[in-house]
Amino acid sequence: MIAENLLIFLLGLVLLVKGSDYFVKSASTIAEKLGVSEFIIGLTLVALGTSIPELASSIAASLQHASGIVIGNVVGSNIANIGLVVGLSAVISPVKTEIEMLRRDGYVMLFAAVLFFVFILNREISILESAFFILIFIAYVFFLFEESEKYKGKLHFKEFIIYFFKFEYISSARQKFNCIRDSNAEGENCQSREGFTKDILVLVLSCGAIIIGAKYFVNKSIFFAELLGVPETIIGTTLVAFGTSLPELVVTLSAAKQGFGSIALGNIIGSNIANIFLIIGFSGLIYPIPVEQISLFFTTPAMILISVTLLVFISTDWEIKRWEGIALVAFYASFLIVLLRMG
Template structure:
């Protein structure tokens, strides 16, 4: 019995590692073929793909009215993403950063964290507030892909807020839908009806590798919990560490893999994009199903910690436009200090 569980644990880890390798490579290839920067792909496609475990678990928890799991999953994952994952990736390989990581996406990440804190001050994330989060995410995605040329490289936080309140993303969505209906599949096929440039193969690789990551994460987490219980580790400790870190395993393996392969933009873009996705999309969709109650420990401790560590990351991004090894160590020390305080409050 134990031997079988151990083999499943190893198999889950293999799925995670190999799936992440193929995921990063296919995402990079798609970025080049579409003429989109690797950083933008990391912020959107890779970020959503690696956030699937958080999305699935949060939606199920919301249906079951388990608000604590929803909020804890999202806020905890965001802290893990920066403290543990960016920290580890920077230690393995210092990551080059860009101005957009700070003035556009970094500020949007910080804005999402602060906005959630403001909305949660009354102890609940309402359906209306959740709907606003979803709209903000839709606007963010269209803003990245549609507005790059119009602003001539000045896609900053201010332009995003103007773009959102002018509802430009609604017109962009209509144009995309109408254009798709008129053109059918003509843009994706060559004269003989075959997918152009092997694009279909890249998409298939991306989907299959994403599935491998999710399946690997699921079995790896389940078997980790099994061995923790077998060794007599308390349930509270299991939930706070293994489950919280477990749903962030896709971000961990994809980010570390990207950093080691030299795709620093995808590595950091994945984390920033995942944090934005976690709040705007995952909390938004979960809250649309049922209003989310926010516990005091989430409101007065974990959410402020998420805001603080986000600020620290933005500072590190701008120091020499590189996240250095010592800064990675500092992030991991911050995360290590956060855990015992959290345990003492639970």
């Protein structure tokens, strides 16, 4: 019985990881055909693609009212993304950084973590707060794709906040929808949609694999949590978070080995932003998410602390050095030791 459940658990994880791999490849191909830069691909499509396991497993957990897995998955994945993934990447090869990673995307990532902490102070993520998260994420994506010329390279956190509260993303969204609706639309912001059939088909099939994998992965995670008598939040923060962070680990280590540090780091920062705004947002729209004490007093503050640490490392000579990578890995290992002792 245990062997059978373990096999299904591993098969679900394989579907999640491989489905995400094909999703990333097809999404990147589509973005390249649209003329989008590699750094923006890393921040958006690749980040979103590698966050799909977290999204699928969190929605599956939310439908089963397993709120501990939802919160633990997101917070644990964000900590693993920085401590394990960025840390190991820097150990393999020092990661070059850019000022935009700090002043725009890094601050947005930290803003997401702090806003999440503020929202859980009342021990629940409400449906309204979840909708607000999704709205911020949509605005962030449009800001990255639409506003580079308008702000002439000054795509910083301050400009994003102004963009968000002025609701400028509404006109950006309307323009994109007009391009999609009218296949003959012309203009500098409307791109040709030819040659996407195969990529879109792979995108759809990979999403199907991810959804199926998430269902079984979460079901068996809950099974083992109950079998071992371990709280769902601990399982979500460790086992589920590590499993769903595997795509980020594979993609980022591959990018680091090939010298594409900006894609590697952009992927992680974008994934952490998507994990909070998009995944918590969608999960909380299904049911309000109750928050356990361990998330409020330990795991979320740890996520904020390691996020601040990453931003400091980014700004030191605009490179994440090997010793800084070792420090991040050590932080993650210490976090796991303390967490498991608390459990």
